[in-house]
Amino acid sequence: MAFRDVLEIEVQAGHGGDGSMSFHRAKYTPKGGPDGGHGGKGGSIMLRAVEGVDSLERLLGRRKFKAENGAYGEGRLRQGSDGTDTVIDVPVGTTAFDLETGRVVADLITAGQVKVIARGGFGGRGNSTFASSTRQAPRFAELGTRGQYRRIRLELRLIADVGLVGYPNAGKSSLLKALSNANPAIAAYPFTTLSPILGVVDDLDRDRRFTLADIPGIIEGASEGKGLGLEFLRHISRTRLLVYVLDVTQNPVQELGALQAELRAYDPTLLDGVSLVALNKIDLVDADLAQLAEDELSSMGLPVMQVSAGEHLNLDALKQAIFELLPPYELWAQTHALEEESDVLREAPLTIDTRMDPPDKNRGVEEGGPVRVWIVQGGGFEDRLQRFSRHLEEASEYLGGVFKRQGLYKALKQVGAQEGDTIEIGPHRFEYFDDEDHG
Ligand SMILES: Nc1nc2c(ncn2[C@@H]2O[C@H](COP(=O)(O)OP(=O)(O)OP(=O)(O)O)[C@@H](O)[C@H]2O)c(=O)[nH]1
Ligand SMILES: [Mg+2]
The missing domain is CATH 3.40.50.300 (P-loop containing nucleotide triphosphate hydrolases)
Incomplete structure (x- = not known):
């Protein structure tokens, strides 16, 4: 009876399906409304503790695990199906560590216990979601998010009584x-x-x-x-x-x-x-x-x-x-039981840094003075932009509204942002407009 064994595995959860950008097409309604459906969720990967087995090797048999991706949304409001979860059976007494951080991901000490070790991505919303009285034909949809990838060390310590x-x-x-x-x-x-x-x-x-x-x-x-x-x-x-x-x-x-x-x-x-x-x-x-x-x-x-x-x-x-x-x-x-990491994905808090960039002709700054740049990190803003990166131009007005509701402009104004400054969020750059409403 093997007393302890250790196995390293790679897990890739399913990606969320992209939302669809589509407009209703029918013979007598040339200007149909938006009808893009949502993408499905990506499948997650979980560990499940089973009784009566004392070897990781025998139970797992392989090193790489994937869960199914969510399907794309489609026109006519058709929602993409969710990806199927992948369940990996491990012996009771198995502890899973994240190889990068060394933290305990799961500590399975009771038969039947289940723990997600890689979370599937979210599905993107279809363009139908973004329609409003002032935006009747949104030409953008949301991308799905990526499923979590992780390298995991499994350690089985048989639990003798x-x-x-x-x-x-x-x-x-x-x-x-x-x-x-x-x-x-x-x-x-x-x-x-x-x-x-x-x-x-x-x-x-x-x-x-x-x-x-x-x-x-x-x-x-x-x-x-x-x-x-x-x-x-x-x-x-x-x-x-x-x-x-x-x-x-x-x-x-x-x-x-x-x-x-x-x-x-x-x-x-x-x-x-x-x-x-x-x-x-x-x-x-x-x-x-x-x-x-x-x-x-x-x-x-x-x-x-x-x-x-x-x-x-x-x-x-x-x-x-x-x-x-x-x-x-x-x-x-x-x-x-060892303390496991929380299931909740915590968002990094918003931070705003600043720096001066030399004048950049490409940005069309005529005067030639240095440019103040505000670097926005955390708060979920970069992720949000990422989800519209396929139609950034078309989604800019919508995103502006979201960012405003989430207090981004107010925060920028508080740290001293002024008309004409540049806002940098990940790979994206925008010009800051001082709008009275921001206060
Ligand atoms: N007379 C007598 N001898 C014993 C008893 N229990 C164990 N022994 C003897 O003590 C010796 C050591 O016994 P083990 O069971 O191998 O001892 P252990 O604690 O496992 O030793 P390690 O594995 O070296 O740590 C052997 O020669 C046994 O036969 C007992 O109750 N009475
Ligand atoms: Mg002995």
Whole structure:
């Protein structure tokens, strides 16, 4: 069972369809009204968490995903159809990161959970939308917007319910073997286990189960790289319960303190969850000695179970204790999901910068003085222009009205724009007219 795998994918959501520029044509009505329909929405790409699969590779099978584009609008007010979404199934426990920003896009820890990772573009509006009493024949339509493109890193961390931590040779693998269906290597020397192993523990009487993860042993100084280090703690960072496996013939009290110190050095939140102690190898010591160790450990605040993985002593009691103490998954998931990016596309706020440009004959400035340029960024203005770039000339009066309603001219006036100045929005340049209404 692969414990962790990583896969990089590229996703391209569908583009929105362009709105249509069309006029009604009929035999006896030569001057028909505008009848261009809207473009359809582009399909989005989402991840969906499915149960019972433990490999990204097997489930995905490829690296590039596309969603369908929205169709163009057409005459006679025909709306273009929306592009179909693409749903990518991933195993529960998959986290998606944006490769560019490193931010968490989705953290799927519950089966059936769905999250959009690339949003489809919006459809453009047809020219019929822009008709009004003063603009009866709009010769422009809106373009659809582009679908989101992203490179995504998927990381699967199988979510084991319970993690075993302990010094090398304490008997972690022996416990895993005795409690679960797994068959890990067991040997009388330290660092037998070199990579994490998962097993399933069943309670057939009551029809319940948990998964149990065995990781390589940890020693004092692991946080400074001693032994195999703490790298493997990542695999139990999302377990709901930790079992400290301590060898009763060693110095269990001292070992527990050292283990907790190492965990704390790696991630202090590891100590916040539910945990208990399995005091192992009690078959090797007198009952009195085992009891003494249990009492000392109990005074450190954790429930303690005396067991022998080798002789199968008290294992059922340990199992039942784990079932009793294990927090319900739903409750745990609410507080342990990573914070995902918001679904809402946030628009950058409006900013206005200014600079002086040398006189430019092409713009027909006769006097030859330098020209003041106001650079408008954010506020959605560039996107808006982009959507009419095919018919900018024809749409200019409409756009002027929109920009005015959105407060652009007022903002320009406030920063000191004057008649004849240039407004620059992305690749577009306009002359600023001082209109009394702007105030
Ligand atoms: N007598 C006795 N021996 C045990 C018991 N549990 C484990 N052992 C022995 O202890 C040794 C280490 O056991 P493992 O299960 O490999 O220990 P581990 O904690 O997984 O060790 P690493 O993988 O090296 O970290 C083996 O020789 C086991 O047979 C027990 O309850 N009683
Ligand atoms: Mg082991």
